[in-house]
Amino acid sequence: MKKYMIANIPGDGIGKEVVPAATKVLEAISDIHGGIRFDFNEFPWSCEYYVEHGKMMPEDGLEILKNYHAIFLGAVGNIQLVPDHISLWGLLIKFRREFEQVINYRPAKVLPGVKSKIVNPKDFDLIVVRENSEGEYSEVGGRIFRGEDEIAIQNSIFSRRGTERVMRFAFELADKRKKHVTSATKSNGIFHSMPFWDEVFKDVSRDYSGIETDSQHIDALAAFFVTNPERFDVIVASNLFGDVLSDLGAAIMGSVGVAPAANINVNGEYPSMFEPVHGSAPDIIGKNIANPIGQIWTAKLMLDHFGEEELGSLLLDVIEKTTNKGILTPDIGGKHTTSEVTEEIIQGLKVRS
Missing domain, CATH: 3.40.718.10 (Isopropylmalate Dehydrogenase)
Structure with missing residues (x-):
């Protein structure tokens, strides 16, 4: 059995809702299809962590994560607590630079049922x-210089x-x-x-x-x-x-809520990082309406990176069948919750098992 160590960092805002949702989907893939196992460890590094500790993550944060197979990130940013340039450079960009994640790629395609x-x-x-x-x-x-001569x-x-x-x-x-x-x-x-x-x-x-x-x-x-x-x-x-x-x-x-992204380390010395395109969306925190598809599609990119392309294709196919059935969150014209969309995808995977 192949085992993958994943560092979950939900981060801020709806990251704390969509990362657990996508984790459930990955666990369902492992349970249903066998052959692979995910060992998830969650880290609370975020703007709230910064308020308590004066930094976005511990001094040895990179050392802690360097032997993981991947970082599964939710969202970074809470301008009410920490200026964006501090939160991003203290966590997201630090991972990209220090772990030599020199390639970023983001797919975009028509999802059936999404206008x-x-x-x-x-x-x-x-x-x-x-x-x-x-x-x-x-x-x-x-x-x-300063004042009108500043450059x-x-x-x-x-x-x-x-x-x-x-x-x-x-x-x-x-x-x-x-x-x-x-x-x-x-x-x-x-x-x-x-x-x-x-x-x-x-x-x-x-x-x-x-x-x-x-x-x-x-x-x-x-x-x-x-x-x-x-x-x-x-x-x-x-x-x-x-x-x-x-x-x-x-x-x-149709929405940044459905868009995935991958940050790739090409030399294999450090983990790659997978994150949705959307931000922390403070206006909808705790309402159970955050779109989990961006994070779940990001999980598909992570599967591809691991060489599990068949499972990645299966997951995307189930996502598309879910949207085509009209199981959508409000940001893309639906009335379903985060939990309902996630559960529909999990059930779709079980049908395809």
């Missing part, structure tokens, strides 16, 4: 692959190693799908980094002759996400562009 925000979605099915360690989100820069400098860092790495990941992913990669660029407006990005993309594409490519400026690409999303397969983008596009992908699906 898209666009009139004619035409069954789009795409994945945004985002460089997750450098680019526009580097920590290089600073501020000088803020933020440097973007694009290494050939990091850029080529994310592009190769995108090409390998596309090779298992519709064999098309789109590069998100802005080389007509950003003078150094984006022409460099284009050059590396051209170099990498030569190693994948069976995959079609195109390159789109980010402003036009964002418009095409709304007007013509079915044209895309895999989109590879820098840290900032990928962040924006993946949230847009969640929006055209």
Whole structure:
């Protein structure tokens, strides 16, 4: 039997509701299908933890987690308690950086029964692959002077190693799908980094002759996400562009509540991290109406990462059958609770056993 050690970090807000829901689904998969076992350990690291301890997690938090197979994260953020830049850099981004989770990817597709925000979605099915360690989100820069002469400098860092790495990941992913990669660029407006990005993309594409490519400026690409999303397969983008596009992908699906994400460590030295796209949603805490699908679909990505792709495909199929039956939470036009959607998915898995 394969055993996977999972560090559950529900975090803040509805994370404390959707992580337990998705955990129940994974436990059902283990019980029903056998062959795999999940050992979950839960950690209370969150903004509430910060209020009590003055930090988002213990000093040895990374050491505690480094031997886990994966981190299963719910949501981070409670601006009433902790400023966002402290909570994110103290937990989420710390994991991404220190555990070398250099790739982020987020799928977006039409879910049957979920009304898209666009009139004619035409069954789009795409994945945004985002460089997750450098680019526009580097920590290089600073501020000088004060008052009307104050200057803020933020440097973007694009290494050939990091850029080529994310592009190769995108090409390998596309090779298992519709064999098309789109590069998100802005080389007509950003003078150094984006022409460099284009050059590396051209170099990498030569190693994948069976995959079609195109390159789109980010402003036009964002418009095409709304007007013509079915044209895309895999989109590879820098840290900032990928962040924006993946949230847009969640929006055209119908709600950020259904969108999953994966942060991948590619060298196997540290755990990867799996989290839904949505935030902590303080306005609906405790109402049992948080959408669990984003977290449960995230569990599917985790299964894929473990090489359990057959089980991952089964889980997504059951999710789609659940939405198609109209078992939906209020954010996507339904009237069902978090618990009811979760239970329907579990029952769907049992039927398929």
